[in-house]
Amino acid sequence: MKNKGLLKLLLLCCCILILGWKSNAQSFKLIKQIDTLAKIARVDNLGNLFLVTPANELMKFNPDGHFLWNYTNNSFGDIDQIDITDPLRVILYYQAYQQVVVLNNNLSEISSYSFNNNPNQQIALVASANNNGFWIYDQLNRELKKLSNNFIDELKSGNIYQRNGIDMNAVYMLSNDQYVFINDAGEGVRIFDRFGNYYKIAVINPVKAFEVEGDELIYQEENKLWRYNFMTFKKEEIKLPLTKAGSTFSYRLKRLFILNEKGLTLWALNAN
Numbered sequence: 001m002k003n004k005g006l007l008k009l010l011l012l013c014c015c016i017l018i019l020g021w022k023s024n025a026q027s028f029k030l031i032k033q034i035d036t037l038a039k040i041a042r043v044d045n046l047g048n049l050f051l052v053t054p055a056n057e058l059m060k061f062n063p064d065g066h067f068l069w070n071y072t073n074n075s076f077g078d079i080d081q082i083d084i085t086d087p088l089r090v091i092l093y094y095q096a097y098q099q100v101v102v103l104n105n106n107l108s109e110i111s112s113y114s115f116n117n118n119p120n121q122q123i124a125l126v127a128s129a130n131n132n133g134f135w136i137y138d139q140l141n142r143e144l145k146k147l148s149n150n151f152i153d154e155l156k157s158g159n160i161y162q163r164n165g166i167d168m169n170a171v172y173m174l175s176n177d178q179y180v181f182i183n184d185a186g187e188g189v190r191i192f193d194r195f196g197n198y199y200k201i202a203v204i205n206p207v208k209a210f211e212v213e214g215d216e217l218i219y220q221e222e223n224k225l226w227r228y229n230f231m232t233f234k235k236e237e238i239k240l241p242l243t244k245a246g247s248t249f250s251y252r253l254k255r256l257f258i259l260n261e262k263g264l265t266l267w268a269l270n271a272n
Contacts (some may be wrong), residue, residue: 029269032065035263045086065266071107085128093126125173157196164198197233202230211252
């Protein structure tokens with residue numbers, strides 16, 4: 001009798017674990033399947049989805065996955081980066097041409113600028129800054145700079161290698177009002193303050209891109225999605241619907257996208 005009671009207890013625990021796992025795995029509901037191949041996908045602060053296709057067409061969808069607008073420019077080659085930190089201002093960067101193009105929220109062109117005007121720099125990354133400015137990382141001079149909305153220098157970090165002994169392989173950059181975050185491939189996410197001073201490193205390994213929500217970095221590592229608090233160092237896995245190996249995914253503002261070779265699925269976090 002005692003053994004039967006123990007067996008029942010073990011079976012009950014197993015059922016609870018299985019149901020709990022299923023609950024986690026099914027915590028997202030499918031909103032939309034978008035049969036568009038994309039090499040970049042991002043979600044802005046309003047929940048709008050942006051895709052960059054292999055043909056370098058930028059497409060914008062509303063939070064329910066309905067198509068709104070598109071933008072193409074065949075003059076500058078590949079779109080390497082897109083920053084939608086400010087939902088009213090979309091920043092595109094064509095690295096091979098050292099060219100920035102700024103669009104409004106309807107994807108109409110506002111301005112453009114070429115960093116080729118200065119041959120003594122090589123801009124690897126561009127990100128949005130406050131007051132409609134820009135953060136740029138100059139790989140040649142190993143320097144982080146903040147520019148005005150007219151692309152005039154406002155502040156410079158100085159040579160980061162000389163100051164801090166860090167020679168970054170910078171592959172992605174985002175900012176908020178307090179910090180600038182740079183993915184130093186193979187090392188982690190380097191964090192700088194709003195004056196360009198080196199602050200700390202988050203020892204994580206995003207595939208490339210990541211999202212920032214408050215004190216948390218949300219990123220993909222291999223085939224899992226993680227949430228990491230760079231103040232408390234707490235790391236937590238975000239359980240996903242079933243995904244194929246080789247999929248790309250990201251999570252922002254209770255919106256999840258899963259991108260693969262067939263297109264994209266857009267999911268919303270269930271309110272439970």
